[in-house]
Amino acid sequence: MAGQGLPLHVATLLTGLLECLGFAGVLFGWPSLVFVFKNEDYFKELCGQDAGPIGNATGQADCKAQDERFSLIFTLGSFMNNFMTFPTGYIFDRFKTTVARLIAIFFYTTATLIIAFTSAGSAVLLFLAMPMLTIGGILFLITNLQIGNLFGQHRSTIITLYNGAFDSSSAVFLIIKLLYEKGISLKASFIFLSVCSTWHVARTFLLMPRGHIPYPLPPNYSYGLCSGNGTMKKEKETAEHENGELQSKEVLSAKEETPGKGQKQEPRSFWSYALSRRFAWHLVWLSVIQLWHYLFIGTLNSLLTNMAGGDVARVSTYTNAFAFTQFGVLCAPWNGLLMDRLKQKYQKEARKTGSSTLAVALCSTVPSLALTSLLCLGFALCASVPVLPLQYLTFILQVISRSFLYGSNAAFLTIAFPSEHFGKLFGLVMALSAVVSLLQFPIFTLIKGPLQNDPFYVNVMFMLAILLTFVHPFLVYRECRTWKETPSAIA
Numbered sequence: 359m360a361g362q363g364l365p366l367h368v369a370t371l372l373t374g375l376l377e378c379l380g381f382a383g384v385l386f387g388w389p390s391l392v393f394v395f396k397n398e399d400y401f402k403e404l405c406g407q408d409a410g411p412i413g414n415a416t417g418q419a420d421c422k423a424q425d426e427r428f429s430l431i432f433t434l435g436s437f438m439n440n441f442m443t444f445p446t447g448y449i450f451d452r453f454k455t456t457v458a459r460l461i462a463i464f465f466y467t468t469a470t471l472i473i474a475f476t477s478a479g480s481a482v483l484l485f486l487a488m489p490m491l492t493i494g495g496i497l498f499l500i501t502n503l504q505i506g507n508l509f510g511q512h513r514s515t516i517i518t519l520y521n522g523a524f525d526s527s528s529a530v531f532l533i534i535k536l537l538y539e540k541g542i543s544l545k546a547s548f549i550f551l552s553v554c555s556t557w558h559v560a561r562t563f564l565l566m567p568r569g570h571i572p573y574p575l576p577p578n579y580s581y582g583l584c585s586g587n588g589t590m591k592k593e594k595e596t597a598e599h600e601n602g603e604l605q606s607k608e609v610l611s612a613k614e615e616t617p618g619k620g621q622k623q624e625p626r627s628f629w630s631y632a633l634s635r636r637f638a639w640h641l642v643w644l645s646v647i648q649l650w651h652y653l654f655i656g657t658l659n660s661l662l663t664n665m666a667g668g669d670v671a672r673v674s675t676y677t678n679a680f681a682f683t684q685f686g687v688l689c690a691p692w693n694g695l696l697m698d699r700l701k702q703k704y705q706k707e708a709r710k711t712g713s714s715t716l717a718v719a720l721c722s723t724v725p726s727l728a729l730t731s732l733l734c735l736g737f738a739l740c741a742s743v744p745v746l747p748l749q750y751l752t753f754i755l756q757v758i759s760r761s762f763l764y765g766s767n768a769a770f771l772t773i774a775f776p777s778e779h780f781g782k783l784f785g786l787v788m789a790l791s792a793v794v795s796l797l798q799f800p801i802f803t804l805i806k807g808p809l810q811n812d813p814f815y816v817n818v819m820f821m822l823a824i825l826l827t828f829v830h831p832f833l834v835y836r837e838c839r840t841w842k843e844t845p846s847a848i849a
Contacts, residue, residue, distance in 0.1 A: 371505055373565055374502040374520065377498055377558065378523035380554075381530070382527050383526075383527040384528060385432075385435050386655060388435075388531065393674060394544060395428070398477070399478040400481040401424045402424065404421070404423035433799040435489050438492050439788075440648075442789070444785030447786075450781045451781035455501050456568050459497065461497060462501070463558045467555040469488070471548070472486060496788075499521070502520050503520055508575060512698060513698075515698050517768050518691055518768070518769060525760055535678070563582075565583065567581035628779050632782075637775075640767075644791050646826065646827050647730065647731070649791075649795050650738060650820050653802065659677065666746060672746070683756075724835045735821065735824045736755050736759075737752060737755035739821065740752040741756075768784065
């Protein structure tokens with residue numbers, strides 16, 4: 359494997375990073391695209407007499423109805439980005455990699471073509487295109503996360519690296535905005551993205567498995583170009599091997615950790631994990647932090663317009679600055695490295711003390727979960743201060759926090775629950791958090807209406823909610839400490 363397999367593994371890793379970096383999470387670059395849409399007069403007819411005094415002399419008026427329409431599109435897109443991970447996770451688990459990726463390519467290509475051929479008169483089509491774009495993107499991410507299984511003890515690092523790349527793809531919309539300012543039309547940019555689907559198809563059949571990449575990786579495992587004519591047979595054997603391995607090796611779940619006295623423990627069902635306290639608090643942790651991120655991104659253009667007094671040049675400058683900071687791919691691996699290093703440290707201690715390996719793995723997630731909450735709290739504090747230059751720091755804290763958020767989420771689910779349920783649990787937690795994310799539109803309406811563009815009280819409520827997320831790492835820490843001291847308590 360070292361001679362032939364490693365180059366293929368590296369090619370799969372790098373092309374997967376490029377795919378996530380260039381295509382998967384473009385929704386998070388929404389503020390850049392809104393700037394272009396406003397210049398193209400999308401939903402301009404809604405303004406009428408509603409356009410406020412801010413910005414009338416500088417180009418982009420503070421139009422409440424137009425801002426609400428863009429906020430609603432982003433709310434719908436971000437909702438679908440999360441909610442559809444449950445059915446898409448099921449598709450990935452049930453129909454394997456190739457089918458999932460072909461569905462992703464269909465949604466992504468259709469969405470980019472719709473956006474390419476929309477205009478101010480057909481702007482309502484964005485309500486269809488953006489959800490399709492996000493569904494395709496999340497499927498790209500899900501099918502690429504398994505690549506971490508190829509790299510053994512660096513698995514968490516690779517998973518967080520891919521999540522960082524997913525976040526960083528928001529820079530694609532910045533590039534489209536900069537090209538637009540240089541005279542390249544929106545239509546040309548999105549047609550180019552559509553043509554790139556041929557590369558996605560080629561990668562699907564040449565560099566990805568037909569089924570799943572197992573963990574732990576069996577001897578002589580091959581896929582893609584190296585699997586030859588026996589692809590399906592080889593992967594069926596791999597799947598059988600994987601099922602056996604999952605019962606006996608380093609798959610971190612309670613069913614593997616409890617030996618019982620002279621008897622085998624019955625395998626636990628998917629719903630037993632989905633209804634557990636561990637999963638419930640993880641859902642709270644993810645939902646609160648994610649809602650704050652979505653609200654910030656979805657309302658950023660309106661926020662900057664108000665802070666800049668409607669000066670379109672300053673709004674453009676700060677929008678570009680926000681997009682330039684969105685390279686979470688540089689931040690996310692540090693989270694994975696932290697988890698991998700801590701896991702190795704705790705494993706050494708476990709060998710000496712005979713502690714549970716599940717406790718070891720869970721302990722390695724605690725600093726990451728707590729640090730993510732702390733970063734989000736700092737981000738919320740800075741965003742609450744209506745000083746425009748301070749927003750540079752807000753942007754930096756936002757991207758670091760978001761990179762840690764999704765990296766920690768994926769890594770925690772792979773560590774705390776059985777891998778045979780990963781696709782469904784990942785989809786379920788994202789789907790349920792998507793329901794919570796729908797609150798961003800009524801909150802935006804509250805700020806624009808009764809609060810008269812003053813988000814102070816909303817920000818205070820969010821900071822209190824973010825403090826609540828520290829309960830999750832505390833409970834995980836207490837749980838793993840209990841298991842270290844009394845392994846028989848594992849259930």
